[in-house]
Every structure is written in structure tokens, then in C-alpha cells.
Amino acid sequence: MTLWAAADAAEATGGRVTSDWRADGISIDTRSLQPGDLFIALSAARDGHDFVADALAKGAAAAVVSRVPEGVAPDAPLLVVPDVMDALRALGSAGRARSRAQVIGITGSVGKTSTKDMAREMLAEFGKVHAAEASFNNHWGVPVTLARLPQDADFAVIEMGMSNAGEIAPLTALARPNVAIVTAVAPAHLESLGSLDAIAQEKASIFAGLEPGGTAIYPAGLPTSPILDAAAADHAASCLPFGEGDLPLHLHDIRQTETALVLRAKVGRMALAVRLVNSGAHAAGNALACLGVAHALGLDLARAALALGRWQPPAGRGLRQKIMLDPVEEASFTLIDDAFNANPASMSAALALLAQTKPGPNGRRIAILGDMLELGPDAGAMHAALAGDPAMAQVRLVHCVGPLMAKLHAALPLRQRGRSTQAAEALLDHVHTLVAPGDVVLVKGSKGSRVSRVVDALRGLDTTSSQKKGLQCYSG
Known part of the structure; x- marks a missing residue:
């Protein structure tokens, strides 16, 4: 299935195509490139233009470049743009705009990737899900994920990370989530942000990108929860704090067994039980946030709880x-x-x-x-x-x-x-x-x-x- 046609990519980026082509995927690395991918010649430790010839030789449908690289014919399938990174962002924005998917954005000091994977497992019960690869959660990972978003996807799960202040806001503006989650606020990246309050403010900026009618999901009971409360109230039509106590997403009880975590929760007015294989108590909040997503999207909560039970921690994450x-x-x-x-x-x-x-x-x-x-x-x-x-x-x-x-x-x-x-x-x-x-x-x-x-x-x-x-x- 064609992901990007030459004319559509040129319109999205304002670039110039050298020939007509159709791409089935997006790649930024020739080591993982598949035949039919559109290769994005980003520059980081190495200039991506140095790998365009290799990408085309491996079967890339075309390459996004700011100049015709040495060793590449002028009539090779290219999309020539003023700036490759800007073009990637434009492809991500266009991918989001043309999609019918309900978008779930996730950030937090801990649990981002696990919650993303949980949400993907749960939402697959209800339709076609597109989710970030590995930890594609930064200034290039998010636009890559959005540029890869199939037009027929029902849901998209986008992870957003940060190392410094001001990094979440442009990512959430690009993703425009229908539901935004902050998994936790904890002392990570203190070296660059300086305080837990500053971390909470940065995480809470995900709510600024919410679509009209969007839902904010975040932990209650933390010293920094008032910061999350205030940001959610400013930007969300619906707020679903989670944790213990009289909350929309209420964790009633958790029980650790030798092979699983069993949690009991109340989502809205419905009582639910979830069994998470090979998991510890720290996974309870992530699961509760996912149930909040199901609630916000009007999905069957009993089916959602059963689907969450199919998730297991991957290598490196428990x-x-x-x-x-x-x-x-x-x-x-x-x-x-x-x-x-x-x-x-x-x-x-x-x-x-x-x-x-x-x-x-x-x-x-x-x-x-x-x-x-x-x-x-x-x-x-x-x-x-x-x-x-x-x-x-x-x-x-x-x-x-x-x-x-x-x-x-x-x-x-x-x-x-x-x-x-x-x-x-x-x-x-x-x-x-x-x-x-x-x-x-x-x-x-x-x-x-x-x-x-x-x-x-x-x-x-x-x-x-x-x-x-x-x-x-x-x-x-």
C-alpha cells in the first residue's frame, strides 16, 4: 500500500521531485531500510546525504535531500527540499492531518514506552493501531512516526520524550493528540531542568497540543500534581487523574503474585480487574492510564481490560x-x-x-x-x-x-x-x-x-x- 506518492510528498514539503515515485514506508537508516522506503537524508553524527546512493542501491523508492549528493544521478528519484529536517516535520504534520486515527500522546519521567506498548496491545482489540517504533520519541522520532501513519489506521500511539525544557511543546503541536497522558513526574533529567516542578511543567506541556474536546490523563497525589491539574484544566475538555482515592480512574487494590500483578480499579462507574503478566506494582498506574484511554474513546472497558492482559514487559524493561x-x-x-x-x-x-x-x-x-x-x-x-x-x-x-x-x-x-x-x-x-x-x-x-x-x-x-x-x- 502506497504511503507517500511523489506529488503528495512534494505538496506537503514544498519540495521538488525529479521523477514520479511511490513509497511504502519511511527510513532514516540504511541499515534497516526496506525496498520501497522513502529515505530521509538527515544529518546528525554523519550527513545523511553520504548514504543516499547506498539507500537507492538497496531499493529505496526515493530520497529526501537538500542537494543532489555526489555519486547520485540528477534524474534519480529524489525529493529536493531546502532543509531535510523541516521536510520531515512537514511530512509528519501532513501524515497527521490526513489521518482518521484517534491519536494518543504519551510522556512522563518513567513508563512512557511501557504505556505505549500497553495501549497498542489494548487498542488492537478495537481496530488498526499505529505506534512509535522502539523509543522514537524525540524531535525526529515523532515526525517519523507520524509520517509513517497509515491513512486507514484507527488509532495512533505517539511517545514523546525530552532531555531539556521546551522539547515537548513542538512534539505535541505536531501530534495533536485526542488523548494525552503524563505517566509520572520523577527525578529524571534533573541535570538539565533543575527541579521536579520544572519537570512537571515540561511534561504538562503535552496538554497544550490537545485537539478540541481532548482528554488529559495524569497521576494524582504527587507533590507536582497541582501543576498537571492546572495545565489540564487550561487545555483539556475532560480531565482524568488516576491513582488512589475518589478519582475518575481509581486504583482500588493491587495484589502481587509470583507470575503477575492483579489490579482492581474503578473507571467511571465500572469496576474492572486486570492481570498483568510478569509485572510489578509500578505497572498499575500505566494500566490505569490505558483504561482511561479506553474510557475517553468510548470503548468497551471489559474488552479493554482483557486485552491489557496480553501485554508483557519487553527485553530491557522488566x-x-x-x-x-x-x-x-x-x-x-x-x-x-x-x-x-x-x-x-x-x-x-x-x-x-x-x-x-x-x-x-x-x-x-x-x-x-x-x-x-x-x-x-x-x-x-x-x-x-x-x-x-x-x-x-x-x-x-x-x-x-x-x-x-x-x-x-x-x-x-x-x-x-x-x-x-x-x-x-x-x-x-x-x-x-x-x-x-x-x-x-x-x-x-x-x-x-x-x-x-x-x-x-x-x-x-x-x-x-x-x-x-x-x-x-x-x-x-
Whole structure:
């Protein structure tokens, strides 16, 4: 199915086409480009124009360029524009404008991607869903997602992230969501924003892009919730705060089992139960926000709750796996892979999940924790404070990775101190000594801490042939 015809792309961007072409997709990376894609020659670490010839050789339908690159024929299929990034934004805006989809915009200090994936799973019960790839949530990721939006999609789920003040507003203006979610306000990006209030104000700016009649969904009961309340009141026709208490989205009860989180909630006047496989209590708010989306869009809430139960955490975001050390003796340990990102709030939630997961016979709870980055001048104190987290008392050993996590290592009682290394690579040759049958092992840290490499090494301990073919997840 054609996504962009040459004439439509030229009209959207004000550019000039060198020939007639039709593109089935959008690509910004020749490594993942598929035949028929429109290649966008963005410039970041490298100038995308240097890859246009390669893109065309791999079957790209055309390329968006600001000049004809060296080695590319003048009559090659091109869309020539004054500025490639501006053209991408224009394609995103045009993709949004021509779509019939109900658009859900999501931001927050934690839980953005998980909530996006939950919403995608839930909305697939009701129609065709288009959602952001991976974490395509920045100044180029959002327009790429919108430019890829099929005209016949019923729903679009757009994730919006930020590192500095003023980044959410242009993204929400582009996406023009019908429903906007703030998942949480927590100390992430303190280094650039300076305070929780500033973070809340930046997150709340997602509501400014709401379409007329739009709905704002956000957490109640936080110190910064009044900031969210005020922004929602200014821009939304309907406000759905979520949490405990007398709220439109009321979390009544949560129960943690060995293999799932069971939550009971009241959405409007309807009582619902949701079972989230391999999830901890931190996922309850994300699920409640998704039920708020279903409520705002007038969808069947009972079907929505059942559909949410099909979601599972992906790799790097709480995925739980059984790693077989000896198939004959059936000796294994449980790995909780939460190595994609970290801040104090998500770290506390991950430790709570570890504390609630029961080890096997003679097994231990072990945490391998990497630095939490971009926390500003109080970062060291925030890392050390994890020693006092209520869940930490249930953890037998803590291995610390990075100069900031060294502060936690020093703050822990001697009996809990495992290894402390400056870099994740220093643990790779020793992972076989860190685990034993029956253990439950949490690995968590910011992406820049590279603790995902420890996850890979732990997976490499699996002795079964099925593990060599792919991840072996279990759901109880």
C-alpha cells in the first residue's frame, strides 16, 4: 500500500521531485531500510546525504535531500527540499492531518514506552493501531512516526520524550493528540531542568497540543500534581487523574503474585480487574492510564481490560526469564532484565518487584545496578539513598556498576556488598560466579551504564539449545 506518492510528498514539503515515485514506508537508516522506503537524508553524527546512493542501491523508492549528493544521478528519484529536517516535520504534520486515527500522546519521567506498548496491545482489540517504533520519541522520532501513519489506521500511539525544557511543546503541536497522558513526574533529567516542578511543567506541556474536546490523563497525589491539574484544566475538555482515592480512574487494590500483578480499579462507574503478566506494582498506574484511554474513546472497558492482559514487559524493561544452568538437574535462575533506563523512581519500583519475587530453594535475591544518569548535582546522594529503600532489606547481594553506584556500595551494610566496578565490562568475565541455582537476579541501570551487556552475559549462561534460538520467557 502506497504511503507517500511523489506529488503528495512534494505538496506537503514544498519540495521538488525529479521523477514520479511511490513509497511504502519511511527510513532514516540504511541499515534497516526496506525496498520501497522513502529515505530521509538527515544529518546528525554523519550527513545523511553520504548514504543516499547506498539507500537507492538497496531499493529505496526515493530520497529526501537538500542537494543532489555526489555519486547520485540528477534524474534519480529524489525529493529536493531546502532543509531535510523541516521536510520531515512537514511530512509528519501532513501524515497527521490526513489521518482518521484517534491519536494518543504519551510522556512522563518513567513508563512512557511501557504505556505505549500497553495501549497498542489494548487498542488492537478495537481496530488498526499505529505506534512509535522502539523509543522514537524525540524531535525526529515523532515526525517519523507520524509520517509513517497509515491513512486507514484507527488509532495512533505517539511517545514523546525530552532531555531539556521546551522539547515537548513542538512534539505535541505536531501530534495533536485526542488523548494525552503524563505517566509520572520523577527525578529524571534533573541535570538539565533543575527541579521536579520544572519537570512537571515540561511534561504538562503535552496538554497544550490537545485537539478540541481532548482528554488529559495524569497521576494524582504527587507533590507536582497541582501543576498537571492546572495545565489540564487550561487545555483539556475532560480531565482524568488516576491513582488512589475518589478519582475518575481509581486504583482500588493491587495484589502481587509470583507470575503477575492483579489490579482492581474503578473507571467511571465500572469496576474492572486486570492481570498483568510478569509485572510489578509500578505497572498499575500505566494500566490505569490505558483504561482511561479506553474510557475517553468510548470503548468497551471489559474488552479493554482483557486485552491489557496480553501485554508483557519487553527485553530491557522488566522482562523476566528463566535461565537454565543445568537441564539435567533442572538448575536455573530467574533474570529480570530492566537494563534500558533508570532513575530513582523506576529503581525503587524494580527493587520492589525483586523483593516480591520468590527465589527457588536456597536461592537469593541479587541486584546488579548501574548508574542512574542525568540526575544533577545531587546524583551521588540519590544513589546512596537507595540503601534505605524498603525493598533493599529483601536483597541478599548488590553488585554496583559505575562511579555513582559506588556511593550506594559504600552506603550498604557489609553483608549486602557485592562487587563494585567502574564499568559493566569488568563484570562480564565473572558473571558465572555471581549467580547460583534458585537465584532471582535484577539488572537495572541507565542505558549509558551499559549494564545491558551484563544481561547478555547472563543469558549466555543458558545451556539449553532453545536459548540459542531466542529468548525463553515464561508467564507462569
